[in-house]
Amino acid sequence: MSASTPQPDRSVRPADRRVSARIGAIAESATLAVDAKAKALKAAGRPVIGFGAGEPDFPTPDYIVEAAVEACRDPRNHRYTPAGGLPELKEAIAAKTLRDSGYAVDASQVLVTNGGKQAIYEAFAAILDPGDEVVVPAPYWTTYPESIQLAGGVPVEVVTDETTGYKVSVEQLEAARTENTKVVLFVSPSNPTGAVYTRAEAEAIGRWAVEHGLWVLTDEIYEHLVYGDAEFVSLPALLPELADRTIVVNGVAKTYAMTGWRVGWVIGPKDVVKAATNLQSHATSNVSNVAQRAALAAVAGDLSAVHEMRTAFDRRRRTIVRMLNEIDGVVCPEPEGAFYVYPSVKALLGKEIRGQRPQTSAELASLILDEVEVAVVPGEAFGTPGYLRLSYALGDADLAEGVGRLQKLLAEAR
Structure with missing residues (x-):
């Protein structure tokens, strides 16, 4: 649909x-x-x-809160800072991404956003032209199709159910692909279902995207919340040939109990991140410096x-x-x-x-x-x-x- x-x-x-x-x-x-x-x-x-x-x-863990308290006292944080994020936070996000998912990126590939929702919208806005289609497996988080349409794109739903563990197959994706398809949305672990794709399933979807020259937007916000034998897999780390057409969105909200702090990020090719940064420079400018300092303490710390x-x-x-x-x-x-x-x-x-x-x-x-x-x-x-x-x-x-x-x-x- x-x-x-x-x-x-x-x-x-x-x-x-x-x-x-x-x-x-x-x-x-x-x-x-x-x-x-x-x-x-x-x-x-x-x-x-x-x-x-x-x-x-x-x-939110105490050491993160204390970092914010200290940031409030520092006059540097009372002023405008770069629209794309504090340089030291972007560096820390790049280091955290390598540590947690094995994906090596440069700080210039990172844009710090006002939460994951802004990251998702700006990512779609940066790559979609009117009429471009995005394949969206359903059930989907409510914000995805709205962000796609707001960016001028067309969400194309591919429905899954409990019989497949709410996971989409390559065959379903291929059936939904048209000459207007530009992006496939990949979310694992999933909101709303909690589904987690295996390494083999993720690789098959990634190779399908590579074969057809498609972009992938992957939401990794729940990367650390997997259970039992389930494994989080980052697509651009798994398939380096996909990295130049992959945008990763993530944030501190779920991992560090920081939903109210509103810090997310986009990781992607430099030209796309630059375009999204330009958009943010007019939409909101920089994320709150105090929240960024708290996020820096979070991503630079351990995962205890x-x-x-x-x-x-x-x-x-x-x-x-x-x-x-x-x-x-x-x-x-x-x-x-x-x-x-x-x-x-x-x-x-x-x-x-x-x-x-x-x-x-x-x-x-x-x-x-x-x-x-x-x-x-x-x-x-x-x-x-x-x-x-x-x-x-x-x-x-x-x-x-x-x-x-x-x-x-x-x-x-x-």
């Missing part, structure tokens, strides 16, 4: 169009909307448990903090999968990465639950919030109706309580 760039209604005088067609077509982030609603209900005194936001429940978080996430992963699969009508594959589960609830749709018969996963999610005060994100947000996404980045007690409420409610389905 593909979408075209929205066109304005030419029968209406331009001065009378209040919101542009391009911006008016952007949907609100469903995950942030669910999280905001859950927090508002909590603030009103309701005992809501939120599985909506992909946000570690741990505080993430190891502790991963141990907790792994425990919660096994708990939530077991509890969800105890519910009749729910099928929950075991994710191998990130901190999400993506169970199918198709068998529950149309059944009566407390006097209602939800026909879609969106209606089911609404019923769940209203009846047992548990916030989940429906599959419609990720391009695949019939599923729910739950983040297990919350405390063990809340996780058990929240899924326990789901068990009781959904056991009533008739």
